[in-house]
Amino acid sequence: MSSPRLAVIGLGLIGGSLARALRSAGAVGHIRGYDTDPRQRRLAVELGVVDEAPDSAAAAVAQADLVVLAVPVLHTAEALRACRDGLRPGAVVTDVGSTKQSVLADVAAVCGVVPPWFVAGHPIAGTEKSGVANSVADLFHGHRVILTPHAAQDAQALAAVTALWTATGARVVEMDPAQHDTVFAATSHLPHLLAYAFVDLLARLDTRDEIFPNAGGGFRDFTRIASSSPEMWHDIMRANAGPVTALLERQLGELRDVLDLMKGGRWAELKALFERARAARERHLAQIE
Ligand SMILES: NC(=O)c1ccc[n+]([C@@H]2O[C@H](COP(=O)([O-])OP(=O)(O)OC[C@H]3O[C@@H](n4cnc5c(N)ncnc54)[C@H](O)[C@@H]3O)[C@@H](O)[C@H]2O)c1
16 A cells, blocks of 8 residues: 555544654655544644544545544544544554453444454553644654454455554554453553552642652652543543453552551561562563563
8 A cells, every 4th residue: 555545533642643653754645633622633733743634533534545543442432433434445444542352342333343444453652641732753663563453354454554553663563452451451551540549649648738849750750650641541441440450459469468568567578579579670671672
């Protein structure tokens, strides 16, 4: 497919960054975008992220060879429903959502089955910021993108989406959707839940006015992700509630064990836990290419 025409549904951080990346790589031709928020549509055109932002999803996808759904995951069905009648024959549709089983189920709910032309994807890159104003062309460069092919997957559609992400400088890997959701419950969803809960706890303490001004680098590192979009993370937690709650139960057990160590004055065991955790983190970081 030479210079495919692109449509981006959801002109936020990820949709905007993908449009910018593909344009700067010369990998796509004309780009149209649609967002339910007219401010994002206007800004996307002003910033040159898209060539046009018509006021309906169907109009945005009408000429497109490739359509990217870049909306919060629980908005996938409504976004697909809004553009489905405008899709031209042969168009490939993909998404960028952080949960994959829910997206595939929502696509099946709209189309009856997951169609061959739908490719489920998830870029492992982002920031705590939202909106097209924060989009950047190099967001995906050097990062992984997970594609989770399904039973009816068309090989050419999969190849087109793989080529799309490769053009942004990302490395594409394939994974089973259930495995994806279990893995990202651990590496992304639980950490966000813990960061939000931790900041919420501190913000409700009587001493909060002294706490926040005295917070240092560790606090910033640990809590940065609690500045992420609440709407996006509400959707992710709901969409992947099973794996996240299973892991949260285990985390609560681990915290109770830590509390017992502290209350019991079992300091050598606490230190051993820290040593185990540090060694595990360093071992795993060293393995990341
Ligand atoms: N931000 C990250 O770090 C990150 C990383 C990887 C994947 N993701 C996934 O990418 C998707 C988008 O996240 P984002 O960070 O770009 O969020 P964002 O809030 O910056 O942008 C989402 C946009 O979607 C729009 N929208 C909502 N419903 C819509 C609909 N039905 N039709 C058209 N537009 C609609 C919103 O108005 C908003 O502008 C989410 O599914 C998220 O899980 C995010």
